[in-house]
Amino acid sequence: xxxxxxxxxxxxxxxxxxxxxxxxxxxxxxxxxxxxxxxxxxxxxxxxxxxxxxxxxxxxxxxxxxxxxxxxxxxxxxxxxxxxxxxxxxxxxxxxxxxxxxxxxxxxxxxxxxxxxxxxxxxxxxxxxxxxxxxxxxxxxxxxxxxxxxxxxxxxxxxxxxxxxxxxxxxxxxxxxxxxxxxxxxxxxxxxxxxxxxxxxxxxxxxxxxxxxxxxxxxxxxxxxxxxxxxxxxxxxxxxxxxxxxxxxxxxxxxxxxxxxxxxxxxxxxxxxxxxxxxxxxxxxxxxxxxxxxxxxxxxxxxxxxxxxxxxxxxxxxxxxxxxxxxxxxxxxxxxxxxxxxxxxxxxxxxxxxxx
Amino acid sequence: xxxxxxxxxxxxxxxxxxxxxxxxxxxxxxxxxxxxxxxxxxxxxxxxxxxxxxxxxxxxxxxxxxxxxxxxxxxxxxxxxxxxxxxxxxxxxxxxxxxxxxxxxxxxxxxxxxxxxxxxxxxxxxxxxxxxxxxxxxxxxxxxxxxxxxxxxxxxxxxxxxxxxxxxxxxxxxxxxxxxxxxxxxxxxxxxxxxxxxxxxxxxxxxxxxxxxxxxxxxxxxxxxxxxxxxxxxxxxxxxxxxxxxxxxxxxxxxxxxxxxxxxxxxxxxxxxxxxxxxxxxxxxxxxxxxxxxxxxxxxxxxxxxxxxxxxxxxxxxxxxxxxxxxxxxxxxxxxxxxxxxxxxxxxxxxxxxxx
Numbered sequence: 001x002x003x004x005x006x007x008x009x010x011x012x013x014x015x016x017x018x019x020x021x022x023x024x025x026x027x028x029x030x031x032x033x034x035x036x037x038x039x040x041x042x043x044x045x046x047x048x049x050x051x052x053x054x055x056x057x058x059x060x061x062x063x064x065x066x067x068x069x070x071x072x073x074x075x076x077x078x079x080x081x082x083x084x085x086x087x088x089x090x091x092x093x094x095x096x097x098x099x100x101x102x103x104x105x106x107x108x109x110x111x112x113x114x115x116x117x118x119x120x121x122x123x124x125x126x127x128x129x130x131x132x133x134x135x136x137x138x139x140x141x142x143x144x145x146x147x148x149x150x151x152x153x154x155x156x157x158x159x160x161x162x163x164x165x166x167x168x169x170x171x172x173x174x175x176x177x178x179x180x181x182x183x184x185x186x187x188x189x190x191x192x193x194x195x196x197x198x199x200x201x202x203x204x205x206x207x208x209x210x211x212x213x214x215x216x217x218x219x220x221x222x223x224x225x226x227x228x229x230x231x232x233x234x235x236x237x238x239x240x241x242x243x244x245x246x247x248x249x250x251x252x253x254x255x256x257x258x259x260x261x262x263x264x265x266x267x268x269x270x271x272x273x274x275x276x277x278x279x280x281x282x283x284x285x286x287x288x289x290x291x292x293x294x295x296x297x298x299x300x301x302x303x304x305x306x307x308x309x310x311x312x313x314x315x316x317x318x319x320x321x322x323x324x325x326x327x328x329x330x331x332x333x334x335x336x337x338x339x340x341x342x343x344x345x346x347x348x349x350x351x352x353x354x355x356x
Numbered sequence: 357x358x359x360x361x362x363x364x365x366x367x368x369x370x371x372x373x374x375x376x377x378x379x380x381x382x383x384x385x386x387x388x389x390x391x392x393x394x395x396x397x398x399x400x401x402x403x404x405x406x407x408x409x410x411x412x413x414x415x416x417x418x419x420x421x422x423x424x425x426x427x428x429x430x431x432x433x434x435x436x437x438x439x440x441x442x443x444x445x446x447x448x449x450x451x452x453x454x455x456x457x458x459x460x461x462x463x464x465x466x467x468x469x470x471x472x473x474x475x476x477x478x479x480x481x482x483x484x485x486x487x488x489x490x491x492x493x494x495x496x497x498x499x500x501x502x503x504x505x506x507x508x509x510x511x512x513x514x515x516x517x518x519x520x521x522x523x524x525x526x527x528x529x530x531x532x533x534x535x536x537x538x539x540x541x542x543x544x545x546x547x548x549x550x551x552x553x554x555x556x557x558x559x560x561x562x563x564x565x566x567x568x569x570x571x572x573x574x575x576x577x578x579x580x581x582x583x584x585x586x587x588x589x590x591x592x593x594x595x596x597x598x599x600x601x602x603x604x605x606x607x608x609x610x611x612x613x614x615x616x617x618x619x620x621x622x623x624x625x626x627x628x629x630x631x632x633x634x635x636x637x638x639x640x641x642x643x644x645x646x647x648x649x650x651x652x653x654x655x656x657x658x659x660x661x662x663x664x665x666x667x668x669x670x671x672x673x674x675x676x677x678x679x680x681x682x683x684x685x686x687x688x689x690x691x692x693x694x695x696x697x698x699x700x701x702x703x704x705x706x707x708x709x710x711x712x
Contacts, residue, residue, distance in 0.1 A: 002388075010393060012393050018392065025377055026374070034369065037366060072429040073429055234366065
């Protein structure tokens, strides 16, 4: 049976990327060795990581004011590493509290300095994006999570700020064109729109990294990673290679404009279907709905398990909501074909008609 | 041309492991999804990580006093994470200074507390293992690097100590039976004897982890990783799967006793050949020679490039010495077949006869 993969991450990858990655496991680029067996300082791998960096800059339209790093760990490691570098005791950083992941970032930051909550959607269980930020005059940076994977909300407009802007883009990176120059620091775990779990993309304004005065353990110091060109120690070679393949795929398919067009098409179909079927409810503010993760519930809780079973029986993976939220979540990352959303919507309609 | 892969890491993997990993990229375990596309909290992946943990304990003959973790980052991340957890300002940890990696561990520890150097081989350029340790009465732990990848030395006897013993086994893990119960903490980057780059094995005595009093940022806290069963955030799924395949391979081939037998056979052949050919010299103390990485030089520096070219021309990869050391390094990890060492030795003999 054909599988439709709505996983929230690790999630679906383009079929061509998987085929190319598998081929490179057998023989990387015709050199007679597996991609898993080559040294990270060989010309072979240096070409991989350098091309990947270049494609990131190309997609983001960034110049040499920025450095691209591929670091170990997930975005959660960055929750800690960012304040470890940019926040000292007695200093303040501003954070938007819009969901579980932003919240975890706040918790990690608390170990290094003061956190000023610039905006919170906690009052309504993170079902919307608060538009009015309260920013302190002086803070080291403002941190936002551009897409809230768990709650299903997304910043469709990036808030203006006088502070260096830091963005966790783990679940919507490379899904839309944007003025990336407004950010001082962008990061994203790879396992949604950019490849396989095990590497995190960091895009950092060099000037900001160079301004760090804090004593930071070398392996966590961004400035040292920049100097070492992202090769301070053995990097996650295979995960970086899969990221390169995915970046090439995005560009070949038409870049960020095309990714956004597809995302809107998929999300529009899904939300229209959900809205039209009274067995589903969603409390997410319409204008803040995520194009990546649609979060909704069965009006009658008793129908959840039967619906989930129908999904599984029809080859649909990953439709169950996040463990602390419940309900349903349909993730529609770049690699998810429109067809999968169409099949899901058809199934939802059939199920609704049967249970009305 | 057949390739002989003497890379120091990322390095050669068993052919069956690569074939199985490539098959799982197409379709993991017949479920119709790639290993890159499955969620880390699915039953599928939980079975992978749980089996991998079990096999580590089986190979090390450890009971439930120990926890096995598969963490993001390389061993270098552990250089920082260990003192971040176990060393506070004003406290002391003891370190053996036996090579470049142990030295990096010392540097990272210095950011968290005092370092007492218990033994150093710096006086002779790290060409031997110092047997007499000067241990302070009170220190939080003693750190050793069991095999020095760059310098080509290895602790063939683990030094006795009253302190909790922490070992970086990145380059000789699972290459020999050992009383693993003497350690409170073992870690190893996967990319030599245990799989692909992008994951680090940590084996930790639960009692010791539970004793941590320090406030540690959650994502870096071992105790929290233990509580979350190594799934605090999205782990490096594919790298853990390759580790599982490699662990299965080690066991199927006969376990640590067999790995040691093979290592001795390969290393004996190599060192005997080097010792018998006057064009090569090595300054490593004979009794401290590494079974994993043989480091040696050409007596006449002018012959180095011609010899390296001969190696490359004959399909030999990774024979060049570490960038700060120079000369030659032949790495003979578990997956390297005896045949590769035989071919290298034959080539070395032919080259020597031509240039004598």
